Structures are given as C-alpha cells and as structure tokens.
Amino acid sequence: MKKFLYILLALVLVVVIGIAALLALVDPNQFKPLIAEQVKKNTGRELVISGDIDWRFFPSVGLTLGETEFRNPEGFAEANLVRFSNAELSVAVMPLLSQQLEVGNVSLNDARVFIQTRKDGVSNLDGIGAQASTATSADESAAEQQPQSTTPESSDIAPSQESPAAGWTISLAGVELVNASAVIRDDKTGALTDIEQLNVSLTRFAPGEWAKAAFDVQGKNGELTFTAKGETELNIAPTLDGAELKALTLDAQAADKVNKIESVSLTVDQFRVGDWSALTFSAKGEIPDLAFDAKGETRLKLSADFNLASVEGLSLNSNVKGNALPRPEMKIGLTADASYDVAKGLATLSAFTTQVDEIALDGKASFQTADIPVIRFDVHSDNIDLDAFLGLDKASKAASSKTGSEAPTTGEASGTSTTQAATAVDKSKEPDLSALKTLDIAGKVAIDNFKAANAKVSAVVTELAVKKGVLNLKRFDAKLYGGSINAKATIDANGKLPTYKVTKHIKGVQVQPLLVDVAEFENLAGTGNIDINLSGTGLAETRIRQNIAGTVDINFADGSVYGVNVAEMIREARATLKGKKAEYVKEERKTDFSALTSTMKLGKGVLSTNNLYLASPLLRIDGEGQTNLVSEDIDFTVMTSVVESSQGQGGKDIDELKDLTVPIDVKGNWTEPKFSLNLKELLKRNNELEKKAEREVERGLKKLLGDKADDDKVKDAANKLLKGLFN
Known part of the structure; x- marks a missing residue:
C-alpha cells in the first residue's frame, strides 16, 4: 500500500513539476507573431492579438485568448471583420492516451462580425483564403511532378495509416457564445441587417448523447426590429452521419413603423430524417389595415435523401380584421396535404379544403419553380355568393334607399364633379397585364351555384390558361335563367x-x-x-x-x-x-x-x-x-x-x-x-290616308262654313294647313 502511495505522490509531483516547468519555460505569448504571420500568409489579412494568451489547467489543460481583431482591408466602414474580447478552449490530457478527445467548455465573449459589400461590388470577404489556395495549388503541382510509386506495398500502407483515427471518440463539455453581434451591410442595395445581441449555449455534447441548446437574438433588418429565442435538445449519431432534435420551441416578435408582429411561435415534438414530426405554430399581429390571429398544426417528414418534404394533415385557422377586407371581420380555414420535391422544385397541394366565411373551396394545386413559374389547379365549390361576400348587395340597397334624397349643396356638387372627372380619367387607363408574361397557369374551376353582380348561374365550369402573355379562357359553361351560356x-x-x-x-x-x-x-x-x-x-x-x-x-x-x-x-x-x-x-x-x-x-x-x-x-x-x-x-x-x-x-x-x-x-x-x-314619316308612307285626311278636312269645313267652304281662298288656306301638317 505504501508503494502505491509513493507512486501516486511521484506522479503528482511529476505533474506539478511539469506544470511549473511549462509556466516557467514556455510563454504562449511568444507565439503571437508566429500566429499572426501564418494568418497573414493564409488569408492576406492582419490578425492583431492585443490581449494575453494564458495557460489554463483546471478543470483541463487549455488556453485563454484575450482581445483579438481580424482586420478588414482599407476602404471599409469598420476596421475589423471579426473581433472578440475573450476566448477559452481546453482539452483533457489523460483521455488522449485512450483515444478520447474531450474538449472542455468553449467560450467566446463579445464577438462581433462585420460584413460589407460596397457600392462598387467589392466585399470584405473577397480574397480570404486566396493565398492559401495558391499555396495549396503549388503544393499539388509539386506533388504531381514527383514520381508515383505503383508498388503493391505502397497501396497497402494507406488503410493502415488511417485506421488509428477510426477509434477516436469526441466530446465537448459545452459551447458559449456570449453577447455576440453582427452587421451585414450591402451598400449596392441599401440593405442592412444588424444583429445587436446573440447568445448561444450548448451543454455537454457527445455523439450518441442528448444535449440541450438554447439561443436568444435581437436586432434590426432595415426598419424592422426583431427578437427571437428558442431551445431544443439535439443528438448527433455516433457515426456523425445523422442528427435528431426534440422538444424544439421558438418564439419571435418583430415590428416596424407600420407592421407589428406580436408573436410567432413554433413547437416540434421531435425531428429525425425519415420520420414524421408533429408541429404546432401560431402568429398574431397587425399589418396596414389588417389584424390577424392564426393557429395551426401539421405533421412533417423529410426523406432520407433530403429530396422530398411531406406535410400531412395541415390545419390552419385564422381570424382577420381590417379595412383591407371585404368585411370588417373574417374567418379563414385551411386543411390540406402537401409535398415539395427539391430536385424538381415542385410543390403539390393535394386534397385541400379552404373556408373563407361562407365560401368553401376544395381541390388540388401545384407550383413548380422555373424562370416562369408553372401553376396548375383544379378547384370546386358548392356555392359562392360574391355579392354577399363583398357586401355589394348591402351597398346596392343603401344606394337605392338614398334615391330621391335632397340634391347636394354647391360644395357637394363640386365634389361630385371632381369625382366624376377623376373617374373619367380612370376610364382611359389600361389595366396592368404585365403579370401575364411572368406566369404559366392552367386549371379548372367548377362551381355548383354562383352569384355575381346579382346574376345567378349554376353548374359553372371554367377552364383557363395563362402563358407567354396570353390569357386563354378555353371554356366557360353555365346554366342561367332557364337556359345556358357557352363562352x-x-x-x-x-x-x-x-x-x-x-x-x-x-x-x-x-x-x-x-x-x-x-x-x-x-x-x-x-x-x-x-x-x-x-x-x-x-x-x-x-x-x-x-x-x-x-x-x-x-x-x-x-x-x-x-x-x-x-x-x-x-x-x-x-x-x-x-x-x-x-x-x-x-x-x-x-x-x-x-x-x-x-x-x-x-x-x-x-x-x-x-x-x-x-x-x-x-x-x-x-x-x-x-x-x-x-x-x-x-x-x-x-x-x-x-x-x-x-x-x-x-x-x-x-x-x-x-x-x-x-x-x-x-x-x-x-x-x-x-x-x-x-x-311626317307617317303621312309620307300612307298616301291613301292623306287623301282621306283631305276629304275629312273638306267635310269639316262644310259643316263649319257651309257654302263658303267652296270659296277658292278658303280652299287655299285649307291646302296650306294640310301641307304644313303632312310636311
């Protein structure tokens, strides 16, 4: 037992002497110039380490790095591409003897990243690694000039050289990103994203084990301010070829001068490639003339080859209010199954039903990404009363009730004239049909009963297509008022x-x-x-x-x-x-x-x-x-x-x-x-009637004047009267 204690004391003494010798003989700060030189050589940029590099021995051997700056070239709005005030990294020594890489807590404090694209299109990311790439190319060229050995022995060596790495296991005690910030600025477009604060934490992390992760962020995108926070648990497969998530929650808010997104939330029970995941989501907020409160749920699956995303049992319900709507308040509902094929860029909406107040639709649709998007649809509805939906029936009744009201005052008449003048101008304005040149649409709409502009039709079937700037109504069939229409x-x-x-x-x-x-x-x-x-x-x-x-x-x-x-x-x-x-x-x-x-x-x-x-x-x-x-x-x-x-x-x-x-x-x-x-035309076309009229006049004159009616002067006067009447 005494021998064991002596041996243990000896080992402790060796470690203490080794640490003391390391501290006395090796100053890590002497490596600053070498580190800066290698960074300059490989990136073409300057690395300035203002803080000290210190050893760290508890709970494992590691280093702490003080304030460090990775410079931008001249001509950019900020001097540094990356800057941080403090970084820590440690590695457990004894597990290395057993092919275990146990990295201690990795911590990065007050990190800031600044990315800028100037008006001339030059970015501060341009050229990074160019020197390294040049050196690599030179090394590859030199290697190509060396004689290649084709002996069987050389081909057998490679596997044996790689095999030791296969036995290593890796773990990470944790990761902390504290009070980080970033700016992404594009002077060509005027876009600016400013992440004012970002915190990320990850507990002990090792392949095959569950680790907890959390983050919170706040910033601006243009005039839009946003905040978000979330947490989850993740598991990296021991073979490092897959990952799982569970208990994912995400909450966010955003606002600018005209928009206010009070809350956006997302929860996922678990996510693993090839399996179904249950999602719930909600959003509440206001945009100009519209307030919304939406909630929904669905199941999501991503195929093992990451090529097909499938949504099953999507259910969405939303209450909306605002002046931009046909009605002050509306309820919107949607149920559907959907999928997206990444390789084809094809999104398919199958077996969907949607309800907008009393208007219900069902059918299927698809959307394929291309230079000109391809849209196909087949939609059906039992009944659509567009007048009631848009409130036109109430407007018509209100207009009728005002008929016969007092005439407007002079000011009102002037306003009416102005409105009419504006309307006259509008009547000469062509509608904007530019969208017809950017779409490839084809589909069918069937409506059992339809009412619009107070016209009632039934058995409506419409087939239309839009392609290359041409809208083609291939078919419009309907029954109306005891008959039919085809157009x-x-x-x-x-x-x-x-x-x-x-x-x-x-x-x-x-x-x-x-x-x-x-x-x-x-x-x-x-x-x-x-x-x-x-x-x-x-x-x-x-x-x-x-x-x-x-x-x-x-x-x-x-x-x-x-x-x-x-x-x-x-x-x-x-x-x-x-x-x-x-x-x-x-x-x-x-x-x-x-x-x-x-x-x-x-x-x-x-x-x-x-x-x-x-x-x-x-x-x-x-x-x-x-x-x-x-x-x-x-x-x-x-x-x-x-x-x-x-x-x-x-x-x-x-x-x-x-x-x-x-x-x-x-x-x-x-x-x-x-x-x-x-x-006039009557008498011209009826000569016989003209003669009858002359006889009637003569008879009337005789009754009135007696024998004087035969007087030539009286006859002249009567003829002139008749001619005036007939002509």
Whole structure:
C-alpha cells in the first residue's frame, strides 16, 4: 500500500513539476507573431492579438485568448471583420492516451462580425483564403511532378495509416457564445441587417448523447426590429452521419413603423430524417389595415435523401380584421396535404379544403419553380355568393334607399364633379397585364351555384390558361335563367395595347329576370338566344367603346317590350288622321311579340342595325338605327304595321287599321329612352290616308262654313294647313 502511495505522490509531483516547468519555460505569448504571420500568409489579412494568451489547467489543460481583431482591408466602414474580447478552449490530457478527445467548455465573449459589400461590388470577404489556395495549388503541382510509386506495398500502407483515427471518440463539455453581434451591410442595395445581441449555449455534447441548446437574438433588418429565442435538445449519431432534435420551441416578435408582429411561435415534438414530426405554430399581429390571429398544426417528414418534404394533415385557422377586407371581420380555414420535391422544385397541394366565411373551396394545386413559374389547379365549390361576400348587395340597397334624397349643396356638387372627372380619367387607363408574361397557369374551376353582380348561374365550369402573355379562357359553361351560356375568350398582352376576342352563345335564357337582376331593366321579356362574336384593342373602358368590333345576333321568342304600347299608338295615329281624339281604354304600356330578331354590328364606337324585326299576330315591326357607344345617344326608327283583323291588346277593336304603317322614333339616351310618333314619316308612307285626311278636312269645313267652304281662298288656306301638317 505504501508503494502505491509513493507512486501516486511521484506522479503528482511529476505533474506539478511539469506544470511549473511549462509556466516557467514556455510563454504562449511568444507565439503571437508566429500566429499572426501564418494568418497573414493564409488569408492576406492582419490578425492583431492585443490581449494575453494564458495557460489554463483546471478543470483541463487549455488556453485563454484575450482581445483579438481580424482586420478588414482599407476602404471599409469598420476596421475589423471579426473581433472578440475573450476566448477559452481546453482539452483533457489523460483521455488522449485512450483515444478520447474531450474538449472542455468553449467560450467566446463579445464577438462581433462585420460584413460589407460596397457600392462598387467589392466585399470584405473577397480574397480570404486566396493565398492559401495558391499555396495549396503549388503544393499539388509539386506533388504531381514527383514520381508515383505503383508498388503493391505502397497501396497497402494507406488503410493502415488511417485506421488509428477510426477509434477516436469526441466530446465537448459545452459551447458559449456570449453577447455576440453582427452587421451585414450591402451598400449596392441599401440593405442592412444588424444583429445587436446573440447568445448561444450548448451543454455537454457527445455523439450518441442528448444535449440541450438554447439561443436568444435581437436586432434590426432595415426598419424592422426583431427578437427571437428558442431551445431544443439535439443528438448527433455516433457515426456523425445523422442528427435528431426534440422538444424544439421558438418564439419571435418583430415590428416596424407600420407592421407589428406580436408573436410567432413554433413547437416540434421531435425531428429525425425519415420520420414524421408533429408541429404546432401560431402568429398574431397587425399589418396596414389588417389584424390577424392564426393557429395551426401539421405533421412533417423529410426523406432520407433530403429530396422530398411531406406535410400531412395541415390545419390552419385564422381570424382577420381590417379595412383591407371585404368585411370588417373574417374567418379563414385551411386543411390540406402537401409535398415539395427539391430536385424538381415542385410543390403539390393535394386534397385541400379552404373556408373563407361562407365560401368553401376544395381541390388540388401545384407550383413548380422555373424562370416562369408553372401553376396548375383544379378547384370546386358548392356555392359562392360574391355579392354577399363583398357586401355589394348591402351597398346596392343603401344606394337605392338614398334615391330621391335632397340634391347636394354647391360644395357637394363640386365634389361630385371632381369625382366624376377623376373617374373619367380612370376610364382611359389600361389595366396592368404585365403579370401575364411572368406566369404559366392552367386549371379548372367548377362551381355548383354562383352569384355575381346579382346574376345567378349554376353548374359553372371554367377552364383557363395563362402563358407567354396570353390569357386563354378555353371554356366557360353555365346554366342561367332557364337556359345556358357557352363562352370562349382570349386576351393578348404582348402588344403596345392588349387585344381581345370573345365568342359567346346564349340559348333559351329568360331575358326579363336576367335583365332585372343584372341591370334593373325590365322593359324586355322573352326567351332569348344570343350569339356574340367580338374583338378589339385596348381594355380601358373608353377604348373598349371606341374600338370594339364584331356582331351580336339576337333571337327572342314569345316576349314583350315594356314601356311602349304600339297598338295604342296606332289608334292614336288613326284618331289624329281623322281629326278626332282616340276612343279607347287606357292599357298597359307593353307590346307583345312572338319573335324579335336583329343583327347588331359594332365598329368605330357605334352599334347599328338595319334588320330589327318584331312579329306578333297583330303587328309587324321593322327597325333600323344606331346608338353611339361613347355618348350613349340613341337614334332608331321603328316601322310598325297592323297585319291582321283582330281584337287588339285590351280587347279594343282596330280592324280598320289593317295595313297601316306607323313610324315610331326612339331617341334620347340609354338611361332615358324616348318614344314618339313620327307624323311626317307617317303621312309620307300612307298616301291613301292623306287623301282621306283631305276629304275629312273638306267635310269639316262644310259643316263649319257651309257654302263658303267652296270659296277658292278658303280652299287655299285649307291646302296650306294640310301641307304644313303632312310636311
């Protein structure tokens, strides 16, 4: 036992003498010039060690390094690329004998990193390691000039030389980064990121063992200030080829002059490549005109080759408020499965459902990164009421309730005029279609029931594509008001002004309820068939009106034109020709028809027709004329004839008016059309009636004047009166 104690005392004495000799004979500060020289040689930069280099012996042998600066070249805003006030590193000696590298606590205090890119594009990172690379290249060239041995013995030596390293184990007592900071500055773009404070800690760390890590950071990115903190546990595989995380938590905040992110949080139960991980996340804050509070959860898996990231059971719910929304408050929900293929740059959203208040959508979509992103989608909804969603139905009711209110004051009228002037300017502004040149989109939208601009449609199917600046509406099919609509359209944004083409076929639509819903216009009823073929240049409202060209063929059956009673006007004409008042009962102001057809031509800002035709058992109407699409003026003449002997509308007999042609002028504008009887044209087209009118005048004069009616002067006066009437 005494021998063992002597041996132990001897070893302690040797260690003490060794440490004393090390302290007395070896001053680590004498290595400063050598260290600086090697750094200069390998990086081309100066290393300045202002502080002392001291030995450290407890709890293990190591070094402490005082204030140190790694310099920038001249011409940069700060002198140092890297600076720190103190660093510590130690290594346990005895475990080295057993091929164990036990590194003590590594500590770095008050470290600062400054990275700058000047306006000329030069960075303070440029050139680092260039000298080392040159030296390495020279060494490789020298090695290539040496004769290569190809003996079997030399090839067998390499494995035996590498084998000792395979038995080493490595551990780290801990890492501390205290009060670190960094600045990343780009003078070319004006971007500036300033990490004002960063602290990182890692407990004992060894392959195959769990270690705790934590960090906190605060800084600025431009005007955005941010703070974040987090912690986790990590495990590096003994073979150093994999890692695991568990109990990951992250919390962050950010704010600038207009944005305030109150909180962002993320938790992960565990993460290992090839396994599913459960994530929960939340975000709350405000951006201009919008406040949000979102929460969600999902499962995430990363494939072993790091090529495929999969998301399963994604669930997101958010409450949003603000003036930027169609409504003051809205609820948004999303569920989906998703994946991202790194090699293909392909993100796929499969089996998704989303709910925005009462609007629900489901379907699938994909996004592939490329110079022009490729987007594909297939979306379905049971019901979309766009008017209710956007609040247009309430706005329409509010506008109607204000009708008939007092006229605005002079100031109000002036404001209205200003607004109207601004609106007129806006009507000549082309929409920005530049996005059409940056997208490759194709997809399908199906909606069971849809309402927009108060028009109600069902069984809507839309297929569209956007590619190379061209929007192609390949298909729009829907059922509406007892009929159907089929349409196709293209918009080409590649020219100086966009061009468009539209074809549309409407069959069997009940016209009156459609017009009442869409335009509050109830003056036309019937079953409508419409074929539209139009094209033009420019999408601003004024250019559409000026440049639109093509045809609109209409064919209405079994309907009525409200606002005018043609039979009533015929009786009025007949009574006028007799010099009497019409004797009839007041009837509803409408004209029934069995067919209404016309081909309308559009061009040079004018819509015209020369074959307006209306047929009914009583009447035949032919019309022609035009309307100016810019000024909205109307100028039509409608020729109406009684072709059958029958009871007219309201049961009033007009048999004696058979074969009478009555011209009716339609003038005014779109909002206030005016119908009037054209007496001049009436008498020109009815010579027989003119003669009858002359006889009626003569008879009337005889009753009134007796024999004096035969006087030549009286006849002259009567003729002049008739000529004035007929002309």
